[in-house]
Amino acid sequence: MDFDARTNTPGSGITGVYRTGTISIPIRAPQELFVIEDFYLRKVYGTGTYSKVIEAEKKETGSVYALKIMDKRYITKENKISTVKLERIVLDQMSHPGIVKLFFTFQDSRSLYMGLELCEGGELYDQIKRKVRLSEDETRFYASEIIDALEYLHGLGLIHRDIKPENLLLTKNGHIKIADFGSVKATKEIKISIPPNSLENKKACSLDGTSAYIPPEVLNSFPPTYGNDLWALGCTIYQMLSGTPPFKDESEWLIFQRIMARDLNFTDVFSNQAKDLIDKLLDPDPSNRLGMGHDGYATLKRHPFFNGVIWENVRDMPAPNLSLGSCTKEEDCRVQESSSTWNHTKTGNGSKSSNHQHQKAIQDGTSDFVASTDTRPYMFRIASIDSFDSKWQEFLEDGESIVMISKMKKINKLTSKKIQLIITDKPKIIRIDPSKLIAKGDIVWSYNPNELNVQLISPTHFKIFTTKKVVSFEDVKKRGLQWKKTIEELQRRC
Numbered sequence: 001m002d003f004d005a006r007t008n009t010p011g012s013g014i015t016g017v018y019r020t021g022t023i024s025i026p027i028r029a030p031q032e033l034f035v036i037e038d039f040y041l042r043k044v045y046g047t048g049t050y051s052k053v054i055e056a057e058k059k060e061t062g063s064v065y066a067l068k069i070m071d072k073r074y075i076t077k078e079n080k081i082s083t084v085k086l087e088r089i090v091l092d093q094m095s096h097p098g099i100v101k102l103f104f105t106f107q108d109s110r111s112l113y114m115g116l117e118l119c120e121g122g123e124l125y126d127q128i129k130r131k132v133r134l135s136e137d138e139t140r141f142y143a144s145e146i147i148d149a150l151e152y153l154h155g156l157g158l159i160h161r162d163i164k165p166e167n168l169l170l171t172k173n174g175h176i177k178i179a180d181f182g183s184v185k186a187t188k189e190i191k192i193s194i195p196p197n198s199l200e201n202k203k204a205c206s207l208d209g210t211s212a213y214i215p216p217e218v219l220n221s222f223p224p225t226y227g228n229d230l231w232a233l234g235c236t237i238y239q240m241l242s243g244t245p246p247f248k249d250e251s252e253w254l255i256f257q258r259i260m261a262r263d264l265n266f267t268d269v270f271s272n273q274a275k276d277l278i279d280k281l282l283d284p285d286p287s288n289r290l291g292m293g294h295d296g297y298a299t300l301k302r303h304p305f306f307n308g309v310i311w312e313n314v315r316d317m318p319a320p321n322l323s324l325g326s327c328t329k330e331e332d333c334r335v336q337e338s339s340s341t342w343n344h345t346k347t348g349n350g351s352k353s354s355n356h357q358h359q360k361a362i363q364d365g366t367s368d369f370v371a372s373t374d375t376r377p378y379m380f381r382i383a384s385i386d387s388f389d390s391k392w393q394e395f396l397e398d399g400e401s402i403v404m405i406s407k408m409k410k411i412n413k414l415t416s417k418k419i420q421l422i423i424t425d426k427p428k429i430i431r432i433d434p435s436k437l438i439a440k441g442d443i444v445w446s447y448n449p450n451e452l453n454v455q456l457i458s459p460t461h462f463k464i465f466t467t468k469k470v471v472s473f474e475d476v477k478k479r480g481l482q483w484k485k486t487i488e489e490l491q492r493r494c
């Protein structure tokens with residue numbers, strides 16, 4: 001990541017240039033030469049798969065931000081560099097009251113930092129949980145603000161791909177801001193500058209998003225469309241009104257079955273208008289969903305559920321009262337403002353933990369936040385992320401990219417072995433011993449499903465059949481279906 005923070009174009013709001021290959025993208029939020037000690041670190045707002053978000057006050061100015069701290073080791077190990085770059089570039093160029101703002105970035109040897117607009121009201125998810133379910137007026141308010149922001153996002157040619165109540169944050173005044181652009185996808189209609197290759201459909205066959213909000217066409221490996229976000233909006237509106245998402249079950253596998261079967265049930269809490277709106281957003285055909293027609297969002301906004309909403313001034317509507325949690329100061333997990341830096345290793349299973357889980361972990365002493373002192377010279381601490389080569393690159397040929405990668409167990413009759421399974425866009429299925437970093441041989445690729453196919457035994461167990469052998473795997477992250485779909489999609493590309 002090559003960034004010239006000193007380039008300043010007066011009057012344009014542009015404060016620097018992001019260089020990627022031969023392309024230069026003007027950027028507004030500069031990469032600063034800050035260090036973590038420049039901030040008072042306060043409440044932990046949440047943890048993501050490879051990040052934590054902490055309230056941080058800049059000591060010098062008193063300005064308060066949501067500091068998103070991302071673990072470089074994890075980003076490189078899981079091949080997320082391009083994802084993080086795209087999120088940063090996209091956030092930088094958006095300007096809408098319904099989308100969280102990026103103010104600056106900086107980095108040290110361990111982490112990348114994004115200084116984001118703080119959303120003190122927490123997640124919409126917490127509001128739903130605390131109130132059990134939201135009234136139709138409250139739902140209308142939040143849905144209108146989400147639609148306003150989605151219309152802007154789609155108008156720029158971007159698909160969010162992870163719309164859900166956890167990624168819809170609230171300001172202290174109770175207004176919605178869409179956050180977490182880690183799954184964002186640029187379409188061919190893109191109207192902002194993005195790094196080269198971001199349009200390549202490398203991940204078309206991967207299951208991005210959160211299981212309960214994934215639309216059926218994504219489970220069927222179709223490329224993403226704006227319709228993905230409209231399906232997720234339908235699920236979110238359902239969840240606001242009833243307290244739970246429409247497709248829920250004990251495992252991801254069972255949730256997917258319900259989505260595919262469109263097993264949608266409405267209880268008495270739904271008015272006819274709400275039912276009709278949700279039904280039309282959860283249309284199995286993405287091109288039929290409200291908001292996807294030739295007049296774009298107009299039909300969606302005209303739906304009777306939104307009667308009375310003045311779309312031109314949607315952000316001026318009075319927000320519902322926030323139901324605030326009973327966070328005590330002790331739970332606030334305040335951290336000392338000493339010259340500490342943070343050892344932010346990835347959280348256990350990579351899943352997101354809520355503030356409460358995290359605060360409990362801190363009380364239990366099991367938090368993965370450990371104060372430490374980085375004694376390395378400053379120049380080392382501002383090394384660019386591009387200098388951190390992914391350890392898997394050596395197993396790839398020039399120009400070959402990873403489509404999917406998982407750590408799992410290869411099950412033999414009596415034993416099992418840890419293995420890193422990688423599938424590339426070549427396509428090639430590579431097995432690597434993750435501790436010795438030695439290639440354990442490829443699984444012979446074939447475009448013919450009679451010669452290579454995947455059988456799903458359970459969400460965690462799957463077998464890859466080739467003409468020569470059968471290899472059995474256990475993926476504790478339950479990505480068996482994802483592996484099956486990915487292999488099948490790559491076979492279809494032939």
Ligand SMILES: Nc1ncnc2c1ncn2[C@@H]1O[C@H](COP(=O)(O)OP(=O)(O)OP(=O)(O)O)[C@@H](O)[C@H]1O
Binds near residue numbers: 053117118
């Ligand atoms: N600007 C913000 N203000 C307040 N809280 C925030 C902000 N951004 C994120 N959070 C909180 O931090 C949590 C983690 O956010 P983060 O973006 O790091 O993870 P994520 O990308 O949502 O997770 P994952 O990578 O697993 O999808 C969010 O769910 C949210 O509760």
